[in-house]
Amino acid sequence: MTHRYRFISTHRATYGVKRMCRVLNIRRQGYYEWLEAAPARAERQRAEDDLAAEITEIHTAHRQAYGSKRVTVELHRRGRRVNRKKVERIMRERGVVGWTRRRRRSLTKQNVTAPPAPDLIGRDFTAAAPGERFVGDITCPPRKAGSIWRPSSICTTGR
Known part of the structure; x- marks a missing residue:
């Protein structure tokens, strides 16, 4: 819906709001509500940019190893109340990726010196x-x- 409102906003001088709302089958009131909410959207975007800068700062301060969970904990320690899912979304959108330095360990190790099990039926399964x-x-x-x-x-x- 927002792309329609943006289209109306850019072409309203040429065609008029009433005509474009009728053609696009949307309410004029909805367009004006969207237009009125623009400052609030800009404020939310600015707050999100500030949060993204803080997330990036935490991420780089910890040698780019922190993921969303650890970044969220660090933000909480700094007094910033934020949801982990929001941190995940911002990190994903901005390309901030944490990585682990741990090596994967297998629970079982194959004994390469052990002889294979004997084939007692000679591969005849009938x-x-x-x-x-x-x-x-x-x-x-x-x-x-x-x-x-x-x-x-x-x-x-x-x-």
């Missing part, structure tokens, strides 16, 4: 009757009962 060969692994999909995890001994190929 069975003459149900219950003859039991094979499986931890990636077995859930059974009929829902999304309850089943141990690998339940997952059989001989069905």
Whole structure:
């Protein structure tokens, strides 16, 4: 809707507000309310620019490592009450990105010296009757009962 109001504002000298509102199918009162709210919008934008400058200052003071959560905490410490989502939005719009110096750690380490598990069935997964060969692994999909995890001994190929 705002783009229509902006269009009317730029072309009102040529075509007139009443005609353009009729053509664009919007209320004239809505246009005038938008026009009246311009100083308030400018004030909000100025306040947001000030906040963005403070966010950038905090971000650079901490070696560009702080993300929105830490920046919000620092703003609270400085006495500035601001919502974390607003800080996130401003950082995203201005391209201010925090990064972590932590290295990702895996919980399990593969033992490269261990021999592989023996292939006891010789990769022959066929069975003459149900219950003859039991094979499986931890990636077995859930059974009929829902999304309850089943141990690998339940997952059989001989069905």
